[in-house]
Amino acid sequence: MLAMTERGANAMLSSGVKLGADVSVAVGPIGAGADASTANFSADILTFARSKGLYGGVSLKGAVIKIREGLNNHYYGQKVSPTDILVRKNVTNQQSKALLGAVAKYAGGK
Numbered sequence: 001m002l003a004m005t006e007r008g009a010n011a012m013l014s015s016g017v018k019l020g021a022d023v024s025v026a027v028g029p030i031g032a033g034a035d036a037s038t039a040n041f042s043a044d045i046l047t048f049a050r051s052k053g054l055y056g057g058v059s060l061k062g063a064v065i066k067i068r069e070g071l072n073n074h075y076y077g078q079k080v081s082p083t084d085i086l087v088r089k090n091v092t093n094q095q096s097k098a099l100l101g102a103v104a105k106y107a108g109g110k
Helices: 006-013 069-076 081-090 094-106
Strands: 016-018 025-027 045-047 063-064
Touching: 006 045, 063 069, 069 081
Parallel strands: 025 045
Antiparallel strands: 016 063
């Protein structure tokens, strides 16, 4: 998911947002050969789907993105907000290095 407008970014940093009601959402490229020129960039939030073979489609209208504060607080060992994690980047978890390395390895990174 990409926040394409300030409204979309603020919504994703809030405690919860309902896609299609609180912010407009568009589905971006679908399938291995699609490119970004097919997307509606007037949306607040752009979602991407990547698939190989048969793709049945998905509707995100009415889907809710909710912050799970308890899980974030437990993971970082303190009370944190999405802004602390994503914008300020002032919290870390030293035990996450192994997880981040595994994700990078399987995502094709170094």
